[in-house]
Amino acid sequence: MGNLELYRTFYMVALTGSVTRAAELLFITQPSVSYAIKQLEEQLGIALFIRKPKGVELTAEGNVLYRHVAEGMEAMATGEQAVEQFKLMQRGEVRIGTSDTLCKFFLLPYLEHYLREYPEIHIQLSHGKTPDIVRWLRDGQADCGIVHLPVDTEWFDVIKLAEIQDCFVVGERYKHLAQEVVPLREVFGHPLIVLSQNSNTRDFIEAIAEEHGLQLKPEIELGSVELLIEFARIGLGVSFLSREFIEPQLREGTLYEVRTAEPIPSRTIGIATVKGKPLPTAARKLIGLLQEGIHTQLGEG
Structure with a gap:
């Protein structure tokens, strides 16, 4: 003994x-x-x-x-x-890093369910762009990050959650652009409204422009998806947004999708965690809930 x-x-x-x-x-x-x-x-x-x-x-x-x-x-x-x-999930904390957009349009419904199921768990939610979230994970300030992929897989384990499709949208003033398929060059010839620099979405649209020999010269740069939606709606230009985040406006007819001749690749939302670092029970439960919810949606679809 x-x-x-x-x-x-x-x-x-x-x-x-x-x-x-x-x-x-x-x-x-x-x-x-x-x-x-x-x-x-x-x-x-x-x-x-x-x-x-x-x-x-x-x-x-x-x-x-x-x-x-x-x-x-x-x-x-x-x-x-x-x-x-x-x-037993009677106490604990989960620290999540994500963007305002992914929090509102993707994570929030799952958090609501999670906290109903486990009311004693404390949620620490930090908002930022992908580089911020990556830094928080590496510095131990977040347990998991909900991000647009890709991220550096040398540092992180990544679980793919959902595919999203970006598109260009306009309000009533530029509605004529949505009435037929138009080349990207023509879209880029109108006032463009995009997210500010150092975001995954901004990098994505810049890569699209470069691939097609175009130069991105935004008329307006904004810091939130809500403003991108509103600026397009009132006719200030063409906004670049994820279709999944504007489905209500598309259904209501307050925004119109511009179909481009050159297809825009889809992107993936995923969960990033630091390789080899054990996750708290509360974080593992949340990740499991997200995976289960996504698979259920796909099955229903």
Whole structure:
């Protein structure tokens, strides 16, 4: 037996006043309990118990030791209970990094369900662009990031969640662009409204422009999808947005999709976590919920 087990055995014998009862509670044999007490007494060089016909009684030295050991055992029991609460999702925290857009249009419905299921879990949500989220993950400030892919797989494990399709949209003023298929060059000839630099979406549209020999010269650069939607709606130009995030406006007819002759590749939303770093139980549960929800949607589709 290691020292911890010797002290655990000593604690149970002292608590019950019986070698037999201690053996039952520890699920070991009575001789094993007696031998453990003998070992501990030899290590400490003192007698810990007075043997009596109907059990044992602590010596003065044993009583002093018991008070200290009891504090340690009770602290360990409290610690084990706390860990069990984490396992049962009765306490814990999950730190998520994502963009305002992905939070509102993608993550929020799942968070609502998650917190109804696990109300004791604390959510720490940090908003930023993909480079910010990558930095938070690497610095240990976030457990997981909901991001547009790709990200550096040398550092991160990535779980693909959903495909999204970007498109150009206009309001009533430029509605004529949505009435037929138009070349990208023609779209780029109108006032373009795009997200500001250092975002995955901005990098994506710049890559599209470069691939087709075009130069991206935005008329307006904005910091949020909500503003991109509103600026297009009131007729200030052509916005570049993910179709999944503007389905209500497309259905209502407040925005119109411009179909381009050159197809725009789809993109992927995924969860990034740091390679080799164990995730808290709360974070694993959230990731599982996201995966399950996406697979359910695909099945219904």
